[in-house]
Structures are given as structure tokens and as C-alpha cells.
Amino acid sequence: MSASEKTTLPLHLHLLPQDILFEILSKLPAKSLVRLRCVSKFFSALIADHAFGVLHRSLSFKLPSRAGILMAIIPRTPLSSAPVYYTINNFSEETLQANRLDYLDADEPFPKGCLHSSSDGLICLSKPNGDVVVCNVSTGQRVSLPRFQFNSPHRTQICSLLGFDSQSKRYKVLMIDRRRSIFEYKHWVLTVGVDKSWREINYSSHPFSPFDGFGCVGQSDTSVHIDGVIYFYNWLTKDDPPSFHIVAFDVGSESYSLIPIPPEVTSSSRVHCIGKTYCCSDFVFKNFALLQVDGGRLAIVYVRKRDQQFYMDVWILEKSKGCWEKITTKIPFNLRVEQSTKYRYTTNHAGEVVLLGKNNKQFIIFVCNLKSKTWRKFDIGGVKEFPICLLAEVRMYKTMDNVFFIE
Incomplete structure (x- = not known):
């Protein structure tokens, strides 16, 4: 100096x-x-300084005032399909207050379905034309990435997933490009602030995809970033009879690995094999999520109904034991208003599971502490001019105060 x-x-x-x-x-x-x-x-x-960013982030994880959840709502209006963003931070009051983030949607609006992932308070948005933007929720800072170039005339969907590489101290975006066939994909990576173009990466001959079997992008809560690894649900399998996996993408090494899903989960799922389809239930499309729960562990969350009573099953991956451990808790609230639509899940600063519901008047949040198996219910205030939307048109993520600069 x-x-x-x-x-x-x-x-x-x-x-x-x-x-x-x-x-x-x-x-x-x-x-x-x-x-x-x-x-x-x-x-x-x-x-x-990266060391300062780590210290600031670790403190943000512990302070409810700095950590919360992000809601991106896509109103069903003829005038606009641009998302409207809100944050919810205080879980100590009976009514949660949603705070509108005008600076996220004040400029160029983003089209429906563009928000697919979040990491440490950053969100990644992509457009059908290949434009990709990384945005800091806390500061409003935006970085436009090089446009993704489609090398195939059979362009369909793209999905961008954001993760952090602790070795290079850089964020990377994994782009999955679905081609003409629902089984034809290419995978690309771009290091934010370093790469001038997207780099195609090799992966196993096994098809990996966050798109569901109907060619739609898997719901936002079927992918999660934990400690430098992006986990997402794989909708495709070659096995007969079918077997599901979770795909783990290591951001640093840019490599993939497979994590088997518990058999009792896959037995009630809709899966797509090469050349044939097994339709068992709508389990995957309505009530399924991948989350990071208390202690930074990967979890599968599933809400089900039995004899007029709702339950939540949570399978937590115990890496040291190489197995899944299951927790089941009874939901003491009536979720009947949600039976015809998809649930939305995330976790809060305390690692509790947050379940989003909606009735004709407002959004409702249910919070479950997995250790005590206790539930809390909150009404949400502050969402102005309650938008006409389905929960399928809402994205919800854990967010936090992030000082990392993404130039």
C-alpha cells in the first residue's frame, strides 16, 4: 500500500x-x-479480499437479519411475464413481511422460466436466446456473461446452474443444452470473470439432465449447491427396471458422479428410460425437492398424504456412512389447498425446511425443524397486488447477504 x-x-x-x-x-x-x-x-x-468474503458470508449464515428466502413470482397477466422478486428475512414474527426487490426487475425484464439456480445469495438467469446473467440479490450487481451460442439447428431448452469453486475462488456456471432428442444433451461451463466463451466438457455416456421427461426444465427445487458441488435430480436412466440417481457436479474439477436414490423413493416415481417410459405417479412433479439441511447435508424432501393426513419424509445423505437416513414428521396443518399444484421448498438460515403454500388470498409458509419435528405456520404480508399465479410459476431459494464481487 x-x-x-x-x-x-x-x-x-x-x-x-x-x-x-x-x-x-x-x-x-x-x-x-x-x-x-x-x-x-x-x-x-x-x-x-477472498478471506474477508468468507468471514462475511459465515456471519451472514448465522444472522437471521442477513439470511432469508428469495421468492420470484411470475404474474399471469397479459401485459408481462417478468418475475417480481421478494425477500423474507425475519422468521420470529407471526406474519412474515415480504420485501420487494425493485432493483432486480427495474431494468430489462426477464422472461418466464429463466431462473434455475441460486448460490450464496447469487442467482443465475438465462434467456431462450442464450443470454445469461448472474445477479447479487443483496447489492443488485449484475454481470452479463458471454452469450451462449447454439451450435445445433435444433435448439430447444437450456438450463444454467451456478456454483462456487473454492480453489480458484471463482463462480462457475454449468450450462446444460437439450438438443433435438430428449436424450441428447451437451454440457458447457463458463468461469465468471475469466472465460470469454463457453467451454464444452466431457461427461459419462450416461445422459444427465435436469429436464423432466416431457422436455421441461425440472423445478427449481430439484437442484441445490452445497460446498462446491451442484446436485440435481437426473430425469433419465438407461436401466430396466429403472433406477434413479442424483447427479453431483464438482464445480472445481468439472466432473460428475452419481448418488443412488433410496429405493423407496424411486418405487413411487415417474421415470424415463431410453426407448420407453414408466409412469407410476406424479410424485416427482408435485412434491419432490433437493435441499441443503442443517449441517450442510444433502436431503431429499417429499410431502405425501395418507388417510387425510399429510406427512413429510426427509432422506438425509450421511456421507461418512455412505447411506441415507430417513426422518418422517406429521404435518399439523391442513394442506388441502395445495393438492392440485406443486409445492415449493427451501431452507432458512437455521437449516429448517420451508414449505410454501398459497390460497386465494395470500401465500403461506410452513417451517419444520427436523431435530424437534416441530412446525410453525406464517402468513406472508407485503406482497402488493397479489399476483394471479400458480405455485408452478414461483421460484423460492435460500438467500443471504453476499459481499463477493462477481466481475
Whole structure:
């Protein structure tokens, strides 16, 4: 640091040890840090330091005021299909207050179905024409990635999934490009802030896809990012009889692995094999999710009904044991209003499962603590001019205050 840079600092802050400065600045929200970064080169370098970002993020995980959930609602109106964004942060009140994020939808609107993934408070949006944007929910910062070029005349859908590589300290986007056949896919990767174009990557001959068997993008809660790995549900299988897997994409090595799903889950699922289809139930399309629960563990969540009573089954992957452990809890609320549509799931800062419901008047949130198997119910206020929409047109993610800059 030059002498001129030091002398511009107020109160001789440059004399403080870096760990003390980190501790002081980590108490500030991301929006304040963005403004502070413009004060001097010293603050800019300090706040952009990866170690500071890690400290700030770890604190954000623990503070309810910094962590919450993000809702992206697509109104069913003839004028616009652009999402409307809200955050919900305080789970201590009886009525949760939704806060509109005008800066996310104030500029160019994004079309329906473009939001597919979230990671550490960042969201990844893609357009049918190949445009991809990474956005920081806390600060509103947006980075437009190089446009994805379709090399095939049979363009159909694309799905972009965001993850963080702790080795390079960079975010990467995994792009899955569905071709003419529902079994023909190509996979691409772009390192944000580094790559000038998308890099095609090789993968196993086994077809991996987050698209369901009807060619639609799998629901937003069938993929999750945990500690540098993107997990998503694989809708395709070559096996006969069929067997399901979860695909684990390691962001750092850009490699895939398969995780078998518990047999009792796959026995009640709709699956698609090469050349044939097995239709058993609508389990996958309505009540299924992949989540990160308490302790950073991968979980499969499923809500079911039996004898007029609703239950939630949660299978948690115990990596050290190489198996899934199951938790079943009775839901003490009537979910009858949700039987004709898809549920929406996420988790909050405490690792509790958050279930989104909707009636004719408002959205409702049900929160389950897996350790105590206790449930809480919240009405949601603050959603202005309640949009006419189905839950299929709502995306919900865990979010947090993130100071990482994604240039």
C-alpha cells in the first residue's frame, strides 16, 4: 500500500491489524460495503479480499437479519411475464413481511422460466436466446456473461446452474443444452470473470439432465449447491427396471458422479428410460425437492398424504456412512389447498425446511425443524397486488447477504 493511499484513510485505520479491520467490516451489510468500497483503494482491496468474503458470508449464515428466502413470482397477466422478486428475512414474527426487490426487475425484464439456480445469495438467469446473467440479490450487481451460442439447428431448452469453486475462488456456471432428442444433451461451463466463451466438457455416456421427461426444465427445487458441488435430480436412466440417481457436479474439477436414490423413493416415481417410459405417479412433479439441511447435508424432501393426513419424509445423505437416513414428521396443518399444484421448498438460515403454500388470498409458509419435528405456520404480508399465479410459476431459494464481487 502506498503512503498516499494510507494518508487518505480516516482515523488512521491503516494502523489497525487486518484481522481487526475484517472483524469490524464484517458487521456491515453488503450494501454498505459496496458504498465503502468506493471510498479508497485500501477499502476496495480489503473488502474484495477472498478471506474477508468468507468471514462475511459465515456471519451472514448465522444472522437471521442477513439470511432469508428469495421468492420470484411470475404474474399471469397479459401485459408481462417478468418475475417480481421478494425477500423474507425475519422468521420470529407471526406474519412474515415480504420485501420487494425493485432493483432486480427495474431494468430489462426477464422472461418466464429463466431462473434455475441460486448460490450464496447469487442467482443465475438465462434467456431462450442464450443470454445469461448472474445477479447479487443483496447489492443488485449484475454481470452479463458471454452469450451462449447454439451450435445445433435444433435448439430447444437450456438450463444454467451456478456454483462456487473454492480453489480458484471463482463462480462457475454449468450450462446444460437439450438438443433435438430428449436424450441428447451437451454440457458447457463458463468461469465468471475469466472465460470469454463457453467451454464444452466431457461427461459419462450416461445422459444427465435436469429436464423432466416431457422436455421441461425440472423445478427449481430439484437442484441445490452445497460446498462446491451442484446436485440435481437426473430425469433419465438407461436401466430396466429403472433406477434413479442424483447427479453431483464438482464445480472445481468439472466432473460428475452419481448418488443412488433410496429405493423407496424411486418405487413411487415417474421415470424415463431410453426407448420407453414408466409412469407410476406424479410424485416427482408435485412434491419432490433437493435441499441443503442443517449441517450442510444433502436431503431429499417429499410431502405425501395418507388417510387425510399429510406427512413429510426427509432422506438425509450421511456421507461418512455412505447411506441415507430417513426422518418422517406429521404435518399439523391442513394442506388441502395445495393438492392440485406443486409445492415449493427451501431452507432458512437455521437449516429448517420451508414449505410454501398459497390460497386465494395470500401465500403461506410452513417451517419444520427436523431435530424437534416441530412446525410453525406464517402468513406472508407485503406482497402488493397479489399476483394471479400458480405455485408452478414461483421460484423460492435460500438467500443471504453476499459481499463477493462477481466481475
